[in-house]
Amino acid sequence: MMFQQARRGRRRAAAVAAVVLAALTAAGCAGGSGSGGRDDTLVVYTGQSSDYQVNFNPFSPNLIEGPGTIFEPLFFYNVVRNDPPAPRLGTAYSWNATGTELDITVRDNATWSDGVKFTAADVVYTLDLISKNKALNTTGYAGQARAVDDTHVAVTFPEPSFMQGPQVLGRIFIVPQHLWKDIANPVTDPVKNPVGTGPYQLDDFKPQAFTLKANPHYWGGEPAVKKIRAVSLSGNQAGADALAAGTIDWQTGPVPDIKDIEKNYPGYKAAITPLNQVALFTCSNAQLGCTGPQTDPAVRKAIYYALNRTQLNSLAFENTSTPISPGFALIGRDDKLISGKLHDRTAPMSPDTAKAAQVLAEAGYTKGADGVYARNGTPLALSVKVVAGWTDYITAVDTMAQQLQRFGIKLTAEQLSWNEWSDARGRGQYQLLIDSLYQGPAPDPFYLYSYFFSSKNTAPAGQVANPNFGRFSDPAVDAALAALDKIDGKDTAARQPYLDTVQTRIEEVMPYIPVLTGSAISEFNAAKFTGFPTKDDVYAFPAVWGRPDASQIYIHLKPAG
Template sequence: MFLHKRLCALGLAVLVAATAACSGSSGAGRPRDTLVVYTGQAGDFQLNFNPYAPTQIEGPGTIYEPLFFFNIAKDGPPKPVLGTEFGWNADGTELSVTLRDDVTWSDGEKFTAEDVKFTFDMVAKTPAVNKTGFKGTTTAVDDTHVVIKFPEPSYMDGPQVLGQLWIMPEHVWKNYPTPATEVNANPVGTGPFQLGEFKAQSFTLKANPKYWGGEPAVKQVRYLSLSGNQAGVDALKAGSIDWQTGPVPDVKDVEKNYPGYRAVTLPLNQVALFTCSDARLGCQGPQTDPAVRRAIYHGMNRTQINSLAFQNTGSEMSPGFTLQPRDTALLSDKLTDRMAPMNADVAKATELLTSAGYVKGADGIYAKDGKPLALTVKVVAGWTDYITALETLSQQLLQIGVKITPQQLSWNEWADARGRGQFELLIDSVEQGPAPDPYYTYSYFFSTATTAPVGQAANPNFARFSNPVVDAALAELKKTDRGDPARQAHYDTIQVELEKSMPYIPVLTGGVPNVYNDKAFTGWPTKDDLYAFPAVWKRPDASQVYAKLKPAGS
């Protein structure tokens, strides 16, 4: 298998063919029960299976499981995983969970309620891994029952605690004093897969023969690192991958262009320019001025970006960051723009900049206090759709006197800069939470509790946005169960504040294209059967897909 070490010196076409040959992932050379996936990884994999680390490469759902699976693709009851049932007390301050009693860790130790308590306690006392803002106190009643008590009504914590906290083995992780930085090279989990072979250019997960849900029919999942989106397309043409989530030319003609493959595209990601927005937290640059951020917002021609960069798979996006069309009923009528304009408004952008004291120079670029409106925007090398979007946007913004310069980085460099706030702008997408409700996006990306000063790791409020009005509205939403009409007033408050501040400048709601090998495997999610969101990088959804797939003809 030393051939992998030579691949970097080969051309792209040879790379795809060689990868297929040495991984046994193409045609007759591939074992029927080996699934080959491409997540968009560009550059070497860095060994890290810690599901709580921002640089983890895999693990949530596949190796480490939550208590329940909440499907954001459709609103329905959660699916039992390590938990079998749960319930709240009358005022939403106490959550009781019943656990499976037939689960073992992959090293043979029995899974019990003590593992759940250990995990929840670890998260509660470690801010760097506490993405959900969990503040509960957990008690193991016996081996199969836990009770989580909250200091206040916390209904909205339910899907996060039950669906987004990955249960870790106490007998292993009690030995790690700094869980946020533990790289977890030898993961011990309860999930359907275990770590197989790891190399910088690929790694494998192998089926867990003692999995409580039964050994998966897919015996091995192989993850490939390629040079970017184009390499993924070439791999599809070569038939050397089975599942890719990312841009594919002429995605509407996948079945014709890639025989044996099918595609499904669904809205999920809210593509935005992330800004390091708050000078009080150490951000530097003209993007710390809300007038600049709003001028960029009005300077975009989103129709052109959608066409040139996203094959018109994107759709309108609200500046209040409700996911459309899913959250249509929650869209605030107090917004100035219910949806971001699809065409540029140069006059509006100009008015915003001149009113804020910017003066256009002889070169056509606005400046203030001798500092031009020239910004660097970071993007991952190989993300061709985002790179094209930025190249298009850079030309558009010259019309409003703003200069942006795309800077391509490896994923590792980009992710580190994003986490530490060492950027002016970068392009990324705002994720959804464990249940179909914008509360989770707000609590993740717009809460003071999930950010940090520049230089420290924020997770995931990378924009360093801190707003007491938004924090107060989030606190009230957390206390109120879904479906209560009183929630709308708090959604209105948050959406209005986000439109004013724009720490994340809306681009488009991204359609997520998934291309999968329907000839080799059956059981894929389809628009008629969305049992999980079909994205290879969506966790824990991908593990649900892996567990359901079967080699064709089996």
């Protein structure tokens, strides 16, 4: 299996380290103490395994950077724990009693990186931009904003919209009106020269690496980490080799023998945080143009029951993943909200092949002489897209293929570059695809549901959906989400019937086949930088690809010594 190969690779890391160092140096990514770079330059690897394509548009599903670092939200919400939101461009907010007006105070000491003063008008422009462009409106924003004066914004909603608060405040990244008003198509423009209010600015871009530099005029003070350099490597093994060589300072991805990180990689520490839910995404909706066996809910349910999640966790994820609920409330954080009406509170860790066989039999599938299920003469064969170099996901797909082959479903892995994979995901040009469902701006499952299960966030196959990539559309779920949006998040009793509707329906239809709750596994250079989140102080989700979470960490870091 892949991790066995990785462990064999670990023994050759010393030999490979020189190669990795040479590659990073060629990309302008290495240096030494006093070299003008390494002491205050943080080198990060976000998992990019092919050349970067310029895209700093904070609303694009294919962006490479920007949210939090260059373009700021109004507040930062910690999705790991229930902290009060931290001010960014906003300093205070309040709701009226009915949840129909959100009043926001924005700071008066922020400027855009081109020197133009930031005002409430920029916030209003950004919110209006989202209203006018459905493809940009990934949070379901339905308000009307107006600038009361330069530091106050009033957002009114046609009906109670309490749950919109963290969306507006924490997941919409404010852009400069004076520049964006001239962008012909803000949906597709890659924003090659981004101008923001954030702690960092774009310094240099190359396909193999790009660099952000500290904003000397940042309202919060110039960050202590003067440069952040993001590099493209060939995959997880290259990331582990770069750690061994000491040429990257922070990555979020698997390394062999994670429990011995400090022994195997002197000076580095690890953070393991279960949060994002790994799933087999399916292009599920034939009415929206999806084609293939995966459009049959029976096929999706059979795969769900046939998986051996205990084996998957061991072989692909070094036992760092945790159980997952088929209703996609987060185990642990959301325990009180998990529906008692679910058939399975958590997905079975051991395969239930009898149940899987029953589901297929009831749908008209029979097993042929070759051991593969078929219906109307068509074998049950599926492809699953995975990013080349993502060894944990590749191992997971290979393991699932073996498990399903023994059961009677043929699964074929298709490795793609990240750019190809991301494009296929957005356009629904896939049968199955391995990815994870991410959380929203606040620690509440409503946001994940509103992102991945709302009809508002999907599109016909061939058009870009963001982020309801599974093309799921269900009137009962849409109605439940609309009702939840109107209820104060603290009113659990009033919310639960609607949460029950969402969870039971998505368990029944299963457009995203639950695999495991994946842990973000980050390794960071504690010998060179201080201030990373610790087990006792997870002040932000510690994933280098987390946005805007990584930016919150960057501004906490300081070069050691």
